[in-house]
Amino acid sequence: MFGAPQRGTLMRLVHATVAAVVLALSTLALPASAPPPPVHGALSHIRVGLVFDVGGRGDKSFNDAAFEGIDRARRELGIVMEMLEPSGAEDREAALRLFAARGFDLVVGVGFIFSADINVVARDFPSAKFACVDYAPPRDGNIPQNLRGLSFREEEGSFLVGVVAGSQTSSRQVGFVGGMDIPLIHRFELGYRAGVLAVCPDCRVHVTYAGTTPDAFRDPARGEAIATSQISAGADILYHAAGMTGHGVFEAAHDLGAKAIGVDSDQYDEMPGTVLTSMVKRVDVAVYDAISSTAQGAFRAGMTSFGVADGGIGYVSEGPHALGILAETRVKVAEFAGRIESGAVRVPSVK
Amino acid sequence: MSLFSLTTVGETLRIAAPYACAAVAGVWAERAGVVQIGLEAILLSSAFASVVGTLASGSAVVGVCAGIIMGVCLSAAHATLVHRTRIDAVVCGIAWNLLAYSGTRLGLRALYDSASNSPSIAAFRIGPTGNEGWQVLARVLCDPLSWLAFTAVVASPYVLNRTRLGLRIRAVGENPTAARAAGIDVGRTRLLALCISGAIGSLGGIHLAFDQHRFEAGMSAGRGFIALAAVVLSGWLPGRAALACVAFAFLEALQFVLQDIGQASKAITLAQMLPYAAVLVALGLGVGRRSAPGGLGRHAEN
Numbered sequence: 001m002f003g004a005p006q007r008g009t010l011m012r013l014v015h016a017t018v019a020a021v022v023l024a025l026s027t028l029a030l031p032a033s034a035p036p037p038p039v040h041g042a043l044s045h046i047r048v049g050l051v052f053d054v055g056g057r058g059d060k061s062f063n064d065a066a067f068e069g070i071d072r073a074r075r076e077l078g079i080v081m082e083m084l085e086p087s088g089a090e091d092r093e094a095a096l097r098l099f100a101a102r103g104f105d106l107v108v109g110v111g112f113i114f115s116a117d118i119n120v121v122a123r124d125f126p127s128a129k130f131a132c133v134d135y136a137p138p139r140d141g142n143i144p145q146n147l148r149g150l151s152f153r154e155e156e157g158s159f160l161v162g163v164v165a166g167s168q169t170s171s172r173q174v175g176f177v178g179g180m181d182i183p184l185i186h187r188f189e190l191g192y193r194a195g196v197l198a199v200c201p202d203c204r205v206h207v208t209y210a211g212t213t214p215d216a217f218r219d220p221a222r223g224e225a226i227a228t229s230q231i232s233a234g235a236d237i238l239y240h241a242a243g244m245t246g247h248g249v250f251e252a253a254h255d256l257g258a259k260a261i262g263v264d265s266d267q268y269d270e271m272p273g274t275v276l277t278s279m280v281k282r283v284d285v286a287v288y289d290a291i292s293s294t295a296q297g298a299f300r301a302g303m304t305s306f307g308v309a310d311g312g313i314g315y316v317s318e319g320p321h322a323l324g325i326l327a328e329t330r331v332k333v334a335e336f337a338g339r340i341e342s343g344a345v346r347v348p349s350v351k
Numbered sequence: 352m353s354l355f356s357l358t359t360v361g362e363t364l365r366i367a368a369p370y371a372c373a374a375v376a377g378v379w380a381e382r383a384g385v386v387q388i389g390l391e392a393i394l395l396s397s398a399f400a401s402v403v404g405t406l407a408s409g410s411a412v413v414g415v416c417a418g419i420i421m422g423v424c425l426s427a428a429h430a431t432l433v434h435r436t437r438i439d440a441v442v443c444g445i446a447w448n449l450l451a452y453s454g455t456r457l458g459l460r461a462l463y464d465s466a467s468n469s470p471s472i473a474a475f476r477i478g479p480t481g482n483e484g485w486q487v488l489a490r491v492l493c494d495p496l497s498w499l500a501f502t503a504v505v506a507s508p509y510v511l512n513r514t515r516l517g518l519r520i521r522a523v524g525e526n527p528t529a530a531r532a533a534g535i536d537v538g539r540t541r542l543l544a545l546c547i548s549g550a551i552g553s554l555g556g557i558h559l560a561f562d563q564h565r566f567e568a569g570m571s572a573g574r575g576f577i578a579l580a581a582v583v584l585s586g587w588l589p590g591r592a593a594l595a596c597v598a599f600a601f602l603e604a605l606q607f608v609l610q611d612i613g614q615a616s617k618a619i620t621l622a623q624m625l626p627y628a629a630v631l632v633a634l635g636l637g638v639g640r641r642s643a644p645g646g647l648g649r650h651a652e653n
Contacts, residue, residue, distance in 0.1 A: 056466040057466055058459075058460060058464055058465040058466035058467065059465070059466045059467040060465065060467065060468075061467075063466070087453070181620075181623070206611045207610075207611065208607050208610045208611050209610065209623070211623065212620075212623055215569075215572045215573055218567065218568065218569045218570065218572060219570070219572035220563045220567050220570055221366070221369070221559055221562060221563065221570070221572075222572070222603075224562065224563070225362055225365070225366055225603065225604060225607060226607045228358065228362055228487060229358075229362070229604065229607040229608055229611065230607075230611065231482050232356075232358045232482055232484070232487065233608075233611065244467055244468065244567050244568070244570075247468070247563060247565075247567060248563060251562070251563055251564065255476075255480055255490065256480070256481065256482040256486075256487070257480055257481055257482060258482065
C-alpha cells in the first residue's frame with residue numbers, strides 16, 4: 001500500500017531528471033554558427049569559440065559587447081567563429097570543453113563566472129589557447145600557461161563618473177547601488193567614492209548592495225526600493241553596478257526627480273533624460289585584442305588589464321547622451337583622466 | 352530616509368504587493384488540497400504576458416487582462432495535470448517554474464530579440480513626481496494595481512471562510528474522499544480554486560512588471576518561494592499570509608536603510624540577512640504551528 005506510490009513518485013522524479021538533462025544537453029548541441037567569412041589575404045584562418053555569460057546575446061551590455069569584438073575579428077581578420085550560450089552553471093564547463101575538444105585555436109569565456117571552469121579546461125587541453133573576460137586568478141596565483149585573463153580596471157572608470165557625480169550634486173549627497181556584494185563590485189564602489197571625494201571632500205556617498213546571491217543582479221524591483229531609500233535620504237545622483245537590477249534605479253531616479261549613472265555600456269536609452277552618463281567598459285576591445293594577438297601568433301598567457309590609458313575603460317562624455325554634463329565638469333574629468341593615465345592618481349580597488 | 356516615515360510606509364506596501372498576492376494565491380491552492388510550489392512561475396509568466404499584451408494592444412487594461420488570463424491558464428493546467436493524470440504536484444510545480452523561466456526568455460528573444468528585457472511600456476505612471484514621503488506614498492496609493500492586489504487580498508479570507516464556495520473548497524482540501532461522498536465534485540472544485548489562485552497570483556506578477564514598466568528576464572527573483580514560506584508561516588490563513596508578507600517587506604525596506612547607515616562595517620551582512628533571519632525565527636517560534644490542510648496532496652479514494 002505504502003511502497004507503490006512512493007516508488008511511483010521516485011520513478012517520476014528520475015524520469016523528470018533524465019528529461020531535464022537531455023534538454024540541457026540538447027541546448028548545447030545547437031551552436032550558433034556563422035557562415036564562413038571571406039578570406040582576407042594572408043591573415044590567418046583561426047577558429048575561435050566564444051561562450052557567453054548568463055543572459056547571452058541581446059543583453060545590450062556585456063555579452064553584446066563581446067559579440068561585437070568577435071564579430072569585428074571575423075570581418076577584419078577573417079577568423080571562423082562559433083558561439084554557445086550555456087543555459088546554466090552545469091553547461092559552462094561543458095561548452096568550453098566542447099570547443100577545446102573540437103580543436104579550436106582560441107576559446108573565450110565571457111564573464112568572471114568562468115574563472116574556475118576555464119582553469120580546469122585549460123589544463124586539460126594544453127594545446128588550445130584560452131581567454132577569459134573579467135578573469136579572477138585563483139588564490140595561489142597559478143594561471144595555466146595557455147590562458148589569458150582579461151581584466152578591467154573598472155575602478156578607474158568609476159572614478160571618472162564619481163568626479164561627474166561629485167561635481168554636479170547639489171545636495172552634496174550621492175549614491176551607489178551595487179548588485180552582488182563581491183570584490184568585483186566593490187571595485188566600482190571604491191573608485192566611485194574616491195572620484196566623488198576627489199572633487200567634493202565633504203560629500204556623503206550612500207552605499208547599498210542588493211544582495212549576496214547572483215539574483216541580486218536581476219531584481220529591478222529591489223533596485224527601485226534601494227534607490228528610493230537613498231534618494232529619500234538626500235542623494236541626487238546615483239551610480240549603479242547591478243546589472244538588470246539597475247533598471248529599478250533608473251525607474252526610481254525618474255519618479256523621484258534624481259539623476260542616475262549607467263554602467264558597462266551607454267545606458268542612456270534605458271531612461272532618457274534621467275541617465276546623466278555611463279561608465280563604459282570596452283569588452284569588445286578586450287575580446288578583439290585577444291583574438292588578433294592569437295591570429296598573429298602573439299598569444300600571451302597571464303593577465304592583461306585594460307584601463308583608461310588604453311581606451312578599454314571610459315565614460316560617455318560627448319554627443320546627445322551626455323548633454324547633462326556641464327562643460328566645467330568635463331574639463332575636470334579630463335584632467336583626472338590624464339592624471340590616472342600618467343599614474344599621478346592611483347585609484348583604490350581593494351577594500 | 353528615516354526608519355519610520357511615509358516613504359517607508361509607501362515602500363513597504365509597494366514591496367509587499369507581489370509577495371502578498373503570491374502568498375494568498377498559495378493559500379487558495381493549498382486550502383483546496385493542491386500543493387502549489389509553482390508560484391514563481393505564475394509571477395513570472397503573468398508579468399511577461401501583461402507586458403506582451405500591453406505592447407501588442409497599446410492598452411494597459413488589455414495587458415492586465417492578458418496577465419490574469421496567463422495566471423489562470425497556468426494554474427488551471429496545474430490543477431488538471433495533478434487531478435486527471437495524477438502527476439506528483441511537487442514535480443509538476445518544479446516543471447512550471449523551469450518552464451516559466453526558460454519560456455519567458457524564449458519569448459523575449461522571439462518577440463523582442465533581447466535576452467534581458469522587453470521594450471518599455473508607458474502604463475500607469477500616475478501620481479506626483481518627487482522625493483517627499485507623501486509623494487512616494489501617493490504614487491503607491493494611486494496605482495490601480497495596488498488597489499486590485501489589495502482588494503484580492505482583503506476579499507480572500509471572507510470568501511474562503513464565509514461563503515458556500517469557500518466551504519466547498521476547504522472541504523475538498525481537508526478531506527477529498529468525504530467531500531466527494533457529500534456530493535461535491537472534487538476535481539471541479541479544485542480547478543475553480545486554482546483558477547482563483549492563478550488570478551490573484553498573476554496580480555503580483557503584473558504589479559512587478561508594471562512597476563518597472565517592462566519585463567526583465569527572471570524579474571520575480573525568488574519571490575514565489577518567499578511567498579511559499581509565508582503560506583506555511585501563516586498556517587494557511589490568507590490574512591495572516593498577507594500580513595507576513597507586509598512584515599517581510601518592511602524588514603526589506605529597513606534592511607536597505609540599515610545597510611546605508613552601517614556602511615563600512617560588518618553590520619552590512621547582518622542587515623542583509625535580517626528579513627530572512629526573521630522568517631526563520633518566526634517559523635522556529637511556531638507562529639504557524641497550525642497544521643496543513645488534511646487533504647493537501649491527497650486525492651479522493653475509491
